[in-house]
Amino acid sequence: MNYLSSILFLVILAVGGGFFAKNVKKIIRNIKLGKDVNRFDRSSERWSNMALVALGQKKMFTRPIPAVLHFALYAAFIITQIELLEILVDGIFGTHRFFKPGLGGFYTFLISFIEILSVLALTATVIFLARRNLLKLPRLNKAELLGWPKKDANLILIMEIILVCCIFTMNGTDEVLYNMGKSHFEGQGSFGFTVSQHVGPALFGGMSEGALHILERIGWWGHFMMVMAFLNYLYYSKHLHIILAFPNTYFADLNPLGQFDNLESVTNEVKLMLDPNADPFAAPAPDADAAPSKFGASDVQDLNWVQLLNAYTCTECGRCTSSCPANQTGKKLSPRKIMMDTRDRLVEVGDNIDKNNGVFVPDGKSLLNDYITQEELWACTSCNACVEECPVNISPLSIIMDMRRYLVMEQSAAPQSLNAMMTNIENNSAPWQYNQLDRLNWKDEQ
Template sequence: MVSNIIFLLLTLGAGIFFALNIRKIIQKIKLGKSVDRTDQKKLRWKTMAKVAMGQSKMTRKPIAGTFHIFIYLAFVITQIELIEILVDGIFGTHRFFQPSLGGLYVLSISIIEILSVLALIATFVFLARRNLLKIPRFQMPEMKGWPKLDGNIILYMEFVLVMCIFTMNGTDEVLFARGESHLAGEGSLGFAVSSWFGPMVFGGMETSTLHILERVGWWGHIIMVFSFLNYLPFSKHLHILLAFPNTFFSKLTPMGKMTNMESVTKEVKLMLDPAADPFAAPAPEEGAVPQRFGAKDVNDLSWVNILNAYTCTECGRCSEACPANTTGKLLSPRKIMMDVRDRAEELGEGIRKNGADYNDGKSLLGDYITEEELWACTSCNACVQECPVLIDPLEIILDLRRFLVMEESKMPAELATMNTNIENNQAPWQFSPTDRLNWKDEA
């Protein structure tokens, strides 16, 4: 009875703490400007099913993608066993579903164990890739310190979780064979891995020791699950949850299509319409704050941009594919997303503690992302193409550059010359429009 109460309190505490932290993240995502991403719902559901659930873009890198799918499937299927542990913990039962499901129960746990073995192999592979093989995209400057430690912590937790599963099932297999399990009956539980792993590792131990180890595995499993759950809001691995809404709300237009500001579009159309009366436009509302051109801080971005940042798993596929990054320039699309998330965290916490008028004198542009990074971007969309969860760093880069050009008149000299030529000559080159066809008269 005491253990049931402890379990219930632990479950409620973990659930409440997780909900509070997720609520904070949602508030920080809402710092962004409103944007409608509810159109074409059928296509959005299809995109989410294909990319987030089906992991369709992960296998663009076959080795990493395959091992990631092992961990993903193990994470999803293990929730079946987690449901049983929750029932057992609350009501004091043991393997609650086994009597009613019979062979189906054995099949389910066997699949979980096989996937757990594959996930364990994947865990060692990923640890080696990050720490021994020195894969270049994991050695970039933005991956020093906490990002590197964060990537390792989750793998350590995965290892401990799998060990707890096999300790729980392996000892229970031996206890059941002796007729000493909390589950009535004796013989073999018949699980694919534990049926041989249990006797091999735990077969020579005393029954009292097995009971202790079985409880250590059982409690260790659920404690690791709750620890993992409440670590997510502080980790890049929040993508486990956010990949689904992120792919659902992703941009459905072609990657090369750039968005235009509505206010600017209206002005241009007004200028090009000979029948329009420029004085017929309504006067601006008194006291209204003029709309900023582009973005200087995270609250100038859209909420989808900030959702992108929180979904980023820092895999580095974007930066690895970026031509600017591979040629030694300062730009790293992954760093752009990390900077947006860090700034949203900083500004969001300040607003939460000090009120909506909070201003720390900082901004995303300048304090986190430099002009050199922005102008290094070639707008090629390689980063967008490579992202496994449809994150769009380019949209953020374009908005920040738009602010520099339209608000502060800052741009590289080459671009300034080109813009002047387009304005005066209707072409990027410095010659008269009437001279553009002179080539046809040449011999």
């Protein structure tokens, strides 16, 4: 029986792991569709940033209540992987609580600690469900969250509840079986797990040995199957941030928030114009067959790979949108929607490539206009509030600025007010419509 169980376990593990690897490969492929950008410098600062922001949850604690609840879920997720490791060993080799004999009392402490974290995680999960569906917090009920995003958030919380129930079913029935000296593997005497030693007898104490064995296996297999389901569900969910938060914070822009990058081609042209000794014909002639470079971005392939990584990492928490002054004053802009739209378009482009044997076939759509409107882009005040608020260092502003560049430099589609300002700067060296010699007239009005 153990032999057949191990074979079934290995088959499920191989299939689940295979699908997960396939999806990871697809995500990496999609991210690499972006333009190259160097984010491998200043490694010590990057490691520190990742440790503080991704591992230490530093930016979450600007809002203490959700931060504490999220940390309970986060800690439970991390520490529970120890119990998952034991399940993998037991499943492959047909053992039962493989680490218990070797770890002794420390094993009891470890599982008890996991149970305490699981109770905290269960409490946090119920509160998060209530916040989304009963309290209806404004930032969790914006228009961009209608439909699948809301279902996704609720589904993952329900999966968390099922997982915790499986843990306590497994541990609770095992506790009763050990107390009875009837465990399906050798050993007797109480485990003494902090929660299960009370929950087990209370819920399962009056059941028969056969029923306890069945429930213990349901809890054990349920735990494993939920992990496999969750692992493969990640590709379709905002919860990719569980994995991608670490590389995203490592590769985040370390420059000051107000510092924007310059287009190299434009910078070179300006330097050439300002240098009286430069020979404009000294530069090599451009390749006549090469595709002309595009200023800014109109689709996901025009963004850089870090921006596409940002899109996959977005947690949809809405801190960016709730802090956006444009959104607060009723403008159409939502930084969270910018990231969600970018990810949706990137997935669409990836699916297009999959359907056409690895080649993208133009579909007549683009990120600009089909997903993100010009109204949204020009509503941004470039204040960086969204970047400052993001708990995993995502920058919606960088995408907004690149798409604005495209509108201005490729399509001359800036709003009338901006066109007037730029014309005044060109003609008068000032954003106002009067001669620059008149700018000092105020000194004669004393």
